[in-house]
Amino acid sequence: MNTTRNAWIRALPKAELHLHIEGTLEPEMLFAKAQKHGVALPCLNVDALRSAYNFSNLQSFLDLYYAGANVLRNEEDFYDLTWAYLLRAKQDGVVHAEIFFDPQTHTARNISLDVVISGIVAALRDGEATLGITWRLIPSFLRHLSEADAFATLDQLTPYMQHCHGFGLDSSELGHPPSKFSRVFAGVRAMGLPVVAHAGEEGPPSYVYEALDELKVARIDHGIRAIEDDALTARLARDRVPLTVCPLSNVRLCAVKSLDLHPLKRLLDAGCVVTINSDDPAYFGGYVAQNYIATAEALSLTPEELKRIAAMSITSSWLPNHVKQQHVERIERC
Ligand code: ADE
Ligand code: ZN
Numbered sequence: 001m002n003t004t005r006n007a008w009i010r011a012l013p014k015a016e017l018h019l020h021i022e023g024t025l026e027p028e029m030l031f032a033k034a035q036k037h038g039v040a041l042p043c044l045n046v047d048a049l050r051s052a053y054n055f056s057n058l059q060s061f062l063d064l065y066y067a068g069a070n071v072l073r074n075e076e077d078f079y080d081l082t083w084a085y086l087l088r089a090k091q092d093g094v095v096h097a098e099i100f101f102d103p104q105t106h107t108a109r110n111i112s113l114d115v116v117i118s119g120i121v122a123a124l125r126d127g128e129a130t131l132g133i134t135w136r137l138i139p140s141f142l143r144h145l146s147e148a149d150a151f152a153t154l155d156q157l158t159p160y161m162q163h164c165h166g167f168g169l170d171s172s173e174l175g176h177p178p179s180k181f182s183r184v185f186a187g188v189r190a191m192g193l194p195v196v197a198h199a200g201e202e203g204p205p206s207y208v209y210e211a212l213d214e215l216k217v218a219r220i221d222h223g224i225r226a227i228e229d230d231a232l233t234a235r236l237a238r239d240r241v242p243l244t245v246c247p248l249s250n251v252r253l254c255a256v257k258s259l260d261l262h263p264l265k266r267l268l269d270a271g272c273v274v275t276i277n278s279d280d281p282a283y284f285g286g287y288v289a290q291n292y293i294a295t296a297e298a299l300s301l302t303p304e305e306l307k308r309i310a311a312m313s314i315t316s317s318w319l320p321n322h323v324k325q326q327h328v329e330r331i332e333r334c
Pocket of ligand 2: 018282
């Protein structure tokens with residue numbers, strides 16, 4: 001372990017662009033919230049829960065992730081969850097975070113969007129004021145649910161649109177191609193909002209093409225299977241479509257066999273706009289800096305490449321150009 005280099009990586013200003021706030025629920029908080037609300041858990045203690053985080057694919061993770069979210073019940077819970085993430089993010093050099101949340105995971109349990117959004121936004125505002133971390137919020141549609149359910153969710157979000165800076169698409173990828181949501185995303189774009197979608201995490205390159213051509217996404221979340229299609233990789237590079245890659249997630253969900261085989265460096269070498277993010281850090285064993293550190297080690301990324309990746313995280317964000325420029329200049333001085 002190279003402690004000097006790791007401290008340098010941690011201090012590198014960076015944006016986190018692929019982070020599910022429900023995926024930051026650490027076992028300790030999960031147990032505390034379960035106790036507070038009298039929710040029964042299948043595991044006896046924190047260690048037993050953590051050792052159950054042994055996933056064979058995306059679905060095996062999602063089953064536990066949705067079960068865990070069931071302990072989030074009131075505004076304080078969403079505040080505490082978001083605040084704990086921001087404290088971690090600060091330590092990792094995050095200067096800007098664009099955060100997903102899954103409205104349907106909560107409305108399906110009769111938790112109102114008011115509770116969810118008020119708690120998250122209050123913490124994000126406090127984080128901006130006291131930690132200096134700017135933010136955007138991205139509600140994400142669950143793709144295993146229907147188009148009608150997504151439209152209903154979009155409708156329910158109408159009173160909260162000032163807090164919705166774009167929309168995403170997540171959950172079980174295989175069997176639920178982006179085209180299933182073409183009309184919903186057209187509706188979102190008609191409101192003048194940018195859209196992103198998980199694609200090419202477990203799903204084939206054709207799902208990445210659909211996300212680009214049918215959903216007209218501003219970024220692809222994951223996108224790692226684009227490496228299987230040279231024409232697609234070249235197109236992503238040519239059109240400067242950012243990929244929000246989450247290396248530790250990809251290994252923990254068995255999308256990639258081991259970190260040294262991860263396609264991130266090949267995508268970077270092909271000219272793609274690659275960023276490093278943590279996805280669901282409480283479940284995958286590392287926040288964003290740990291993703292940078294482990295990937296740098298496994299793929300022998302140079303300091304210049306790490307600075308390029310951090311700068312691309314900033315330029316791929318939805319910050320105003322003059323703010324992007326200030327962050328990029330700081331990265332160049334690192
Ligand atoms: N929801 C939370 N994490 C996810 C992931 N990695 N892929 C799809 N949906 C998710
Ligand atoms: Zn994700």
